[in-house]
């Protein structure tokens with residue numbers, strides 16, 4: 006009996022593979038597709054796109070084939086966009102058509118049972134979640150979370166100074182400190198509790214789940230992604246089903262447990278605000294818990310990675326003068342008696358320019374986040390087939406010389422500064438000086454209706470952390486060559502694989518710039534003893 010089922014299983018597999026490869030060839034489109042690398046028979050460009058750093062290969066192809074490219078990924082049309090204009094025209098201006106996501110059968114449908122906000126299709130349920138999140142993430146609400154971000158960045162400096170006292174020239178694992186600070190901020194905002202060490206059970210579990218999720222979203226890892234009908238096979242012939250179910254249970258427990266804690270903890274947090282929203286009445290508790298859990302995941306890696314690249318830029322390109330300039334401006338605006346605060350932000354446009362440049366120079370998701378169109382379209386005279394994946398290659402787009410200038414590989418914060426700031430300046434609700442900054446595309450947050458919803462919170466957080474780190478420390482690579490005694494150079498392109506691309510780990514020395522730094526940090530002290538239950542708005546977020 007088992008052998009019979011197996012035989013039928015393999016027959017079904019063979020037929021589906023054949024149909025999948027041959028049918029697209031029979032349906033060869035007559036209209037002109039965008040240019041792209043020459044496909045091989047049957048499999049198209051599937052084997053030409055490397056598994057390691059595919060966005061870099063797409064970057065090189067972009068130079069050859071232009072702003073819109075076509076690849077055939079074993080029958081799946083993939084449209085790659087490599088200019089800001091093309092990405093904006095399609096993903097933002099034609100957002101109604103281009104806001105879907107491709108199917109992520111393992112990660113989205115099986116592991117998250119369709120409840121992953123980033124991977125969801127653009128349907129009514131997605132819009133319900135978006136309506137629930139929007140009032141908590143808008144500019145005015147984000148401005149009210151800044152006191153929390155000030156506390157957590159104070160703690161970051163305190164922790165880093167403590168490590169300097171212990172390890173000195175050996176350097177610190179800055180990634181860990183950034184991760185703790187980011188996680189603690191977002192967990193307090195979402196669930197009302199902080200993380201003191203960065204080794205708390207909740208965070209370790211969240212990282213495990215996230216790591217496993219990243220694997221399940223890898224292109225080519227599971228055959229069921231290409232042949233969804235294989236999911237009709239019984240579980241003993243489909244081992245990925247067991248893997249997905251185990252991961253789903255893990256994630257479910259984590260998110261539900263955090264939601265419960267959030268509802269129990271004192272003071273305002275997103276768990277309470279969302280549960281009280283009219284939208285939450287239309288969804289299950291599990292849907293609500295996953296919404297919060299995915300926001301936590303989306304915030305955690307991205308902001309930590311951006312800070313990591315900031316340290317890479319400091320170690321590898323700091324000599325270009327921008328560190329000196331930032332420290333000069335901080336000296337002028339803030340002085341030496343206290344840490345920079347959000348009140349200083351209108352006069353610290355240079356710091357916001359550094360944040361923009363970090364996100365441009367090494368985008369957190371260099372390969373972009375895939376959008377999807379169910380309907381056929383045309384652009385620049387080219388045919389875009391129905392059911393195409395649309396991938397904006399952030400790495401290339403953020404090097405568009407017509408927008409960012411002729412030196413896009415260099416780290417130059419000045420490119421974000423307005424040559425003629427207007428007076429009186431226009432300052433937004435979070436203190437950002439809009440008049441002093443050029444309104445260049447922030448493509449690193451994505452596009453259109455799927456643009457990153459946490460971008461204002463992220464920018465506020467990066468502003469205060471970057472300002473305070475530059476005010477407090479001088480930074481250099483932590484590893485010294487035993488023979489020459491010189492510090493190792495940091496390879497500014499060395500990165501880990503993944504959808505979010507983080508720098509390869511290394512230690513950096515963060516040396517206090519003077520006694521005044523130590524005095525100011527120790528004066529503000531360890532923040533873990535503080536009662537923060539009143540630090541966030543008590544009456545819920547701004548609804549405007």
Ligand code: HEM
Pocket residue numbers: 122123124299300301303304305307308311364369370374375449450451452453454455456457458459460462463
């Ligand atoms: C430097 C930090 C961050 C970067 C670079 C970043 C980048 C991105 C990008 C590229 C996308 C996909 C956009 C697209 O599909 O076109 C995205 C989506 C998203 N981000 Fe962020 N993000 C950051 C921080 C945050 C934070 C702090 C939060 C939450 C507080 C957040 C919440 C989300 C959510 C919920 C989505 C899914 C949106 C959707 O699919 O509709 N992100 N982010």
